[in-house]
Structure formats: structure tokens, C-alpha cells
Amino acid sequence: MNIQTTLKLCSVAALAVALSACVRVSTDSGDNAAAQADAAAETLQDAAAGAEPADAFLARLARHCGQAFEGRIIANEPRSPEPHAFEGKTLVMHVRGCDDPTRELRVPFHVGDNHSRTWILTRTDSGLRLKHDHRLEDGSDDPTTMYGGDTATAGTAQRQEFPVDQASIDTFNARDGLSVSVTNVWAMEIDPGQRFLYELSRPQDDLNPQGRLFQVEFDLTRPVDLPPTPWGY
Structure with a gap:
């Protein structure tokens, strides 16, 4: 076999591989393929722009400003004999506070008819800060x-982790039954147009012999009707 024939065969093989790849892509549903393409494009844009992970994470979440999405519990370990307070309730996140999205985003988290919770993500000099703003129905602050x-590491454009800060530890220690929370680590993940994850974990220790993992996953492919205004806002 001469060199010219070999090159032709290689070209045919390469074309076959390329065509098979195209066929695989075309079998995806249009909406799913478009969402995957959007997510991939944003990842490339983040890398090309040299954005820090904290900024890229905020930008990914800000893509959904003004939208609400329903979620479901995907992890709740160890399970309690009693049902979790969120079980059987409609869980909805609403990317709502977008006045200055490069510095702060506010995301109310609605649990059935309870509209007390809002996640506040703030850009700091070193990364991101997550706070849980809890209100009573009259709009006043919840006792907790x-x-x-704050993030202790750079994280990624997809995932950020927030170890409990000292002020929160002091709050938990001051209230009966909350001392198990002094080792909390919260995390958030986002795949734009696909999913958002809220996570609470605790390591195994004397206070939490079995550790703790709680996760709620939200479907970003299907926006839902906007929920009521959260309490206090």
C-alpha cells in the first residue's frame, strides 16, 4: 500500500468518526442539546475571559435572574424516623435579587406555603459569602x-462551598438544639440551563456520629410560575 492510498484511508476513517459524532448529537432532544450547548459555551467564555471562579459562578446563576424553578430532595442522610420538614412540600427557588448581579444575588427558597427563606450570595474580596436570611411571616427577623x-477556597465556576463562620457558630451555640450545626458546610452547584444544587453537609464527629448530607436539586430546564414575594421583602 502506497503513502497516497494510506492517506486516503485515514481521511475516510476520520470522516466516518466525525459523522458518527454528528449522528450522536442529533439524537438528543432539541431543548436538551441547546441547553448543553449553552452551558458549554458559557464554560468556554468563562475560561476565555479569565474570570475568577467566584465571578463565573455568580454569572452562571445570574443567567436565570427573574426565573423560578422547582426542586426535589435527592439526599437526606442519615434519615430520621420522622419526615423531614421539606418532604411532601413544593420546593421552589426564585433568582430574584439581581440589582447588582456581579456583587450580590438573592434567591428566595420557598417550602410549600412557607416563604421565610432567602439565600444571599455576596462577592467578597477573596471569594463568595452565603447567608441565610430567615424572616417571620410579619417580615421581622427570625431568632435564627x-x-x-465564606468560601475558604477558590472553588469552580460550577461549585462553591461555604464552611460555617464564627458568627454563625456563636448563634447556633446560643440556641438549644442547634449545636449540631457548628460544623456545617453549605455548597451550591450550577449547570446553567440544566440543574442547580443546594447542599448541607456535616462531617462525622462526636456531635454528628453519622455525619450529615442534605441536598435539594432544582430542574433549570423547566421554569415554573413565580412564587409570592418572600416574607420581609
Whole structure:
């Protein structure tokens, strides 16, 4: 076999591989393929722009400003004999506070008819801060509110983790039954146009012999009707 024939065969093989790849892509549903393309394009834009992970994460979430999405519990370990307070309730996140999306985003988290919770993500000099703003129905502060923490590492455009801060530890220690929360680590993940994840975890220790993992996943492919205004806003 001469060199020219070999090159022709290689070209045919390469074309076959390329065509098979195109066929695989075309079998995806249009909406799913478009969402995947959007997510991939944004990832490339983040890398090309040299955005820091904290900024890229905020930008990904800000793409959904003004939209609401329904979620479901995908992890709740260890399970309690009693049903979790969220079980059987409609869980909805609403990307709502977008006045200055490069510095702060506010995301109310509605649990059935309870509209007390709002996640506040703030850009800091070193990363991101997550706070949980809890309100009573009259709009006043819940006795346990504004707890959370700052990122301790750069994280990624997809995932950010927030170890509990000292102010929150002091709050938990001051209230009966909340001392198990002094080792909390919260996390959020986002795949634009696909999914958003809220997570609470605790390591195994004397206070939490079995550790803790709680996750709610939201479907970003299907916006839902906007929920009521959260309490206090």
C-alpha cells in the first residue's frame, strides 16, 4: 500500500468518526442539546475571559435572574424516623435579587406555603459569602437568621462551598438544639440551563456520629410560575 492510498484511508476513517459524532448529537432532544450547548459555551467564555471562579459562578446563576424553578430532595442522610420538614412540600427557588448581579444575588427558597427563606450570595474580596436570611411571616427577623459562611477556597465556576463562620457558630451555640450545626458546610452547584444544587453537609464527629448530607436539586430546564414575594421583602 502506497503513502497516497494510506492517506486516503485515514481521511475516510476520520470522516466516518466525525459523522458518527454528528449522528450522536442529533439524537438528543432539541431543548436538551441547546441547553448543553449553552452551558458549554458559557464554560468556554468563562475560561476565555479569565474570570475568577467566584465571578463565573455568580454569572452562571445570574443567567436565570427573574426565573423560578422547582426542586426535589435527592439526599437526606442519615434519615430520621420522622419526615423531614421539606418532604411532601413544593420546593421552589426564585433568582430574584439581581440589582447588582456581579456583587450580590438573592434567591428566595420557598417550602410549600412557607416563604421565610432567602439565600444571599455576596462577592467578597477573596471569594463568595452565603447567608441565610430567615424572616417571620410579619417580615421581622427570625431568632435564627443570617447564618452561613465564606468560601475558604477558590472553588469552580460550577461549585462553591461555604464552611460555617464564627458568627454563625456563636448563634447556633446560643440556641438549644442547634449545636449540631457548628460544623456545617453549605455548597451550591450550577449547570446553567440544566440543574442547580443546594447542599448541607456535616462531617462525622462526636456531635454528628453519622455525619450529615442534605441536598435539594432544582430542574433549570423547566421554569415554573413565580412564587409570592418572600416574607420581609
